Amino acid sequence: MHEMSIAESVLGIVEDTARREGFVRVTEVRLEIGALAAIEIEALRFCFEAVVHGSLAQGARLAIDGTPGTAWCFDCSKPVEVAARADPCPACGGSKLQVSGGTEMRVKDLVGA
Amino acid sequence: MCTTCGCGTDAVTIDGKAHAHGHGAHEHDHPHDHDHDHDHGHVHGPGCGHDHAPAHSHAAGVPAERAVAVERAILAKNDAEANHNRRLFTRKGIFALNLVSSPGSGKTTLLCETIRRLAGEVPIAVVEGDQQTSHDADRIRAAGARAVQVNTGKGCHLDAHMVGHALEALEPAEASVLMIENVGNLVCPSAFDLGEAHKVVVLSVTEGEDKPLKYPDMFAAADLMILNKCDLLPYLSFDVAACLANARRVNPAIEILQVSATKGEGMDGWLDWIREGAGEARSRRVRAAAPGGCGGACTCA
Numbered sequence: 001m002h003e004m005s006i007a008e009s010v011l012g013i014v015e016d017t018a019r020r021e022g023f024v025r026v027t028e029v030r031l032e033i034g035a036l037a038a039i040e041i042e043a044l045r046f047c048f049e050a051v052v053h054g055s056l057a058q059g060a061r062l063a064i065d066g067t068p069g070t071a072w073c074f075d076c077s078k079p080v081e082v083a084a085r086a087d088p089c090p091a092c093g094g095s096k097l098q099v100s101g102g103t104e105m106r107v108k109d110l111v112g113a
Numbered sequence: 114m115c116t117t118c119g120c121g122t123d124a125v126t127i128d129g130k131a132h133a134h135g136h137g138a139h140e141h142d143h144p145h146d147h148d149h150d151h152d153h154g155h156v157h158g159p160g161c162g163h164d165h166a167p168a169h170s171h172a173a174g175v176p177a178e179r180a181v182a183v184e185r186a187i188l189a190k191n192d193a194e195a196n197h198n199r200r201l202f203t204r205k206g207i208f209a210l211n212l213v214s215s216p217g218s219g220k221t222t223l224l225c226e227t228i229r230r231l232a233g234e235v236p237i238a239v240v241e242g243d244q245q246t247s248h249d250a251d252r253i254r255a256a257g258a259r260a261v262q263v264n265t266g267k268g269c270h271l272d273a274h275m276v277g278h279a280l281e282a283l284e285p286a287e288a289s290v291l292m293i294e295n296v297g298n299l300v301c302p303s304a305f306d307l308g309e310a311h312k313v314v315v316l317s318v319t320e321g322e323d324k325p326l327k328y329p330d331m332f333a334a335a336d337l338m339i340l341n342k343c344d345l346l347p348y349l350s351f352d353v354a355a356c357l358a359n360a361r362r363v364n365p366a367i368e369i370l371q372v373s374a375t376k377g378e379g380m381d382g383w384l385d386w387i388r389e390g391a392g393e394a395r396s397r398r399v400r401a402a403a404p405g406g407c408g409g410a411c412t413c414a
Contacts, residue, residue: 001269002301009187017183027178031187038304038330074365085329085363095362099333105187113178 003040006105007047013107014057023112026057030109034102035069036085056112069102124266127279129247191305194273198280198308202291206398208391209291211309213331215324216297218317219341221249223374223383224292225256230384232257235391236289240279242271242296249294259283270301273308288395290387299328310390311336318342318349322356329363337368339383344373 010029018026029048033039041064048062069082073089074096080089082102088095125131186192202209212220221241228237239260241250250262261283263275276293285291293309295302303312314335316324319342325332332338338360346353353371360367370386372379 002304005268005270005272005301006187006304009190012190013183013185013187017181021181024176028180036330038300085333086326086359096365097362098365107183107185107187109180109182109184111178111180113176 001043001047002038003043003047004051006039006044007051010048010107011051011055011057014052014060014110015055017107017110018056018112021112024056026060026110026112028061028063028111029057029107030063030065032065032067032104032106032108034067034104035083036099036102037105038103039105041066060110065108067102067104069099071097071099073097124264125268125275126264126266127275127282128250128262129264188304188306191273194277195306195308198273198277201280202308202310202394203397205285206288206395207285207291208289208387208394209293209307209309210387210390211293211295211302211307211312212315213295213299213302213312213335214297214315214317215299215320218297218315218320219374220294220297220315221252223315223339223341223372224258224294225252226374226377226380227292227384227387228253228256228258230380231290231387235388236286238283238285238289238291240271240276240283240291240293242275242294244268244296259285265296269296269298270305271295271307272305276307288391288398290391299324299331303330303334310394313337313339315339315341316356316360318345318351318353318356322352323359325356325359325363332360332363332367335364335367337370337386340369340371341374343371343378344376 010031014026014029017023033041033044044064045062052058052060069084070079071082071089072078073080073092073094075094076089076091078091079100080091080097082090082097082099085099087097089097198209201207212224214220224239231237237258239250239253239258241253241260241262242265243249243262244265244267246264247262250260253260261279263271263279265271265275271293293307312335314331314337316338318340340353340356357369360369368386370379370382372383374380
């Protein structure tokens, strides 16, 4: 359940940004979460709603852009897309894969006033 | 939550004491800057003292919304504090390991046995992470090493900030080995850098050979896997080859050692692995101490 820590970190970034921009409320927060970032999206939504309660982002809409997992297949010698870490190569079915992308966890932008 | 630095760790205790903030004592890596570069926009509201022209028709007291780019890594703060810990380790020539596993894999027994076997050779200090109790730190101290217990309360992992505070209490020696025993949990600790040289995942043979596939993030984050309790293999239907293949499937580069901490089998390989890492950490300290050897991390040049 580290989604609670992740949600608290998101709120910290939202509050820093709001202070910088002179916002008194934030109505939307957009995140980028990679498919291989070990984040349970529904748990993160639940935790976000809980941690922003009573803050200037209370009730803010949480938009989440997913990015696909990518890996290098040592058998095909090319990058491939994977949905999970232990998945086989979608091209050759092999299991010699090194994850190369899809672990991002970023706050992209927010809307406030 | 600490209103000075924002650490949300109310329930965290270090050796039973509340996680107190003397901001003179510990140095935070995150900047305490307060930018006031925004314009103080005139907020329209009742009683603002002047008439609004009819054309000025936005709702009173409701400034217009606008979108701003943020583009910040969610764990940027943790990562900054982890780098702060890492610089301390480099400066003091400390070889720091983050031991992760499910509860009951034998991490503490492995640590106690490691401490006994390396006694008089390499100083070892331990940060013990558990939700509750100081049982593990007590066991470590009984084995002959200095230890600080961090109780995370309901927290499911250690973060770099907690470890930073624990290091202030522990003050690990120069050229020592620091073992950070994370909260028993095969999921959450994988995401949090503590400043360690390596994550070491401990898996015991009583847990099932499919654990690397079920919890791939942890095995992907680790550089070394210790397969522990190997003395029990004759009594179990555990498939060692399948387990190793599963671990390599999620992490082709992972090193693997087969160990029995209680019977001693395989311990020599683990101790040699620590000796090698500790030697490298010591030599990095020597290089960092040379003029201009810090790579720009300090003002020595």
